Amino acid sequence: MPGRPSRRTLLAATAAPLAAGALGACSGGSSTTARTGGAVRITFWSALRGSQEVVDAFNRTHDRIQVDFQQIPSGGQGGYAKLSNAARAGNAPDVATIEYPQVPGFAIDGVARDITDLMGAGLRRKLLPQTLALTTFEKRTYSVPLDVEPMVLHYRTDLFEELGLEVPRTWDEFAEAARTVRRKSRQRRLVLFPTDGGMQFAAYAWQAGAQWFDTRDGAWNVSLADAPTRKVAAYWQRMLDEDLVFANGSESNQHKAQIGDGLVLTRLTGAWDAGAQMSAHPGAKGRWRVAPLPQWDTDRPTVGTHGGSTFAVTKDSRQPEAAMEFIEWQVSHPDALKARLSSGASSQYPAAPGLVDVGRKAFPEEYYRGQDIYTLFREQADTIRDGWLWGPRMTATQRVMQDGFAQAGGGAGSILGAVRKAQDGTMPDLKALGLSTTQRSS
């Protein structure tokens, strides 16, 4: 007997009869998301581009369920704090958007409901198994993947031509290209090492074979500074030391200017960034293309992912079935993807492979001069390395790491030091949460 029942179990107990009521489509009761005029109303929070278009399309085609959409700030900008606080106050939305790294944290906190039994086998079959593996723990699923975003290389074709560069296929070639850029043009750099890019760094480590977290033997085993990560850290440290890269925030006006003024030649980000680029820099139409990420070993190409979101039904939802129906439509219906891409700001790569052709047709092709980026994304998505897991407190881990990156970028400390600090700053947190943990520090 592990003590008295908590608020969450009590809530689950009180929510169950309400859910049953919703199934029978009779009196809904005293919920905030009650039906009006015969339709079940559910609330949906998201920071994703094009969400309003998707919700409008859903509401147009559905009579029984109507969705109230609220655009919220992105996770790091306060969106996750908003969700946590709302859940603490007992009024989280029916459907929340959670990025992959934060799924374990919200599942552990009980914000994301266990939806294993709500999810039909049909929906499971439609989704890439690697994406479901990132939202499933101890055989229970906590959220439904919307998209999966392999890391790719976005590059400026005109500047590559001007400086006589080939698209690098390996990290060695990439470093060589960085040296060429540095030699030929004093104020230009090949790429940015983002000091706020804990997630980019994670993707590099993921690609190189790192395993920051695993859950063998029923405990969180943490090893942020494992051998592949040390290799990646040494690589970027050298780029910094040789002054071959910019080192500043990627979500900053400074970086926006670096891109806008043609000072930076490439961006290493997830597939989604192709769409974000179109809306942020419409004037650069026709100058950018997308290529596969450089490899460590071209015989066995792998990539990690950067970005990508999932939808969770929260513990506070009074209409979990309706919420699930909306989620299923969002992640697997062609109209949903078409609506999102029509916003002109998204190049989302769907977690449901059946939608890739829809994406290819719906994506406006002028910006990339007709390049078939969806086929490229599909090839890259196939090489996403299996077995990666995110930790229980990624937002905090990422923050500590980025604090260290910022210092390293300013010449104090190193990238590897930042990674080690992130591990040291994460362990006390996990212990205070009462989780079983082990750690390997090297």
Added chain:
Amino acid sequence: MTTTATPARTAAGADAAPARRARMSTRRREGGACAVLMTPFLVLLTIVFLIPVGTAVWLSFFSDDQPGLGFGPESTVFVGLRSYAAVLTDPTFLGGLGLVAVYCLIYIPLMVIAALALALLLDSGVVRLRASAQLALYLPHAVPGIIAAIIWLYLYTPGISPVVDLLAKGDITIDFLGVNTVLPSIVNIALWSNLGYNMVIFYAALQAVPREVIEASVVDGAGWLRTALQIKTPLVRSAVVMVALFTLIWALQLFTEPMLLSQSTPMINSRFTPSMYIYDAAFTRNNYSLAAAASVILLCCTIALSYGVTRFTTRSREEADR
């Protein structure tokens, strides 16, 4: 309580009774007045101090736990000192404590010396327009801390700051928000905000120094500098202790300025000071037991340091008196 005497007892009262009754009723009245006057204080103390502290202590010993990986059903359990152990082994918390210690070492002596020097200057009559000088120095204290931080954020941020621009024109590049300059920049904001306030406290204390003592020193041939340092300063020592104590307590809770400056510089991280650590633990990491334990530790540090300062100064005064 038997506070009202019955008529029967009054009738049967002995000779000593009236005097005793009078004494008792005086004491009763005093007690009543005391209760009336103290109640608002005690009510406030309970609501804004004792209950929150009690809640924090309670929170720090309990946690919503799930065993293993944490995905199972959650239950509130007593965890003893686990959260305290976690906080005290967290290098980011200890780093914050160290940072605040450095901050105190720079800020407190600077503040006390500068405020005292200004007060002595004003008191010595060297300065004309004393009232306007006092007002000008006190004015920044009327600006709320958060507004002050925004003003200084504007002055520090490269690209929008006229100061940085002006210095750049004179070929001086300075990054107020760099690795080594960010702490002095915060000290500067705090000095600007609080210097005038503490100066007024010292000035008031100096007004209470008996004029004849100063006259005597002047007669003995002491100049104004010597009078200020060797006569006036020792006589306002209690004010110095008080200012040092309040400044210490305020400095240990450093939060607003670094929190706002962190918007503009990555050199201030999310757990820069203990207060920011607590905020981050509660609202980013959603770890309320950890936040509560860190708060209790910070409270204990504050109490211990305050006690240390008062003990140290009373002892040194006793030695000086002896």
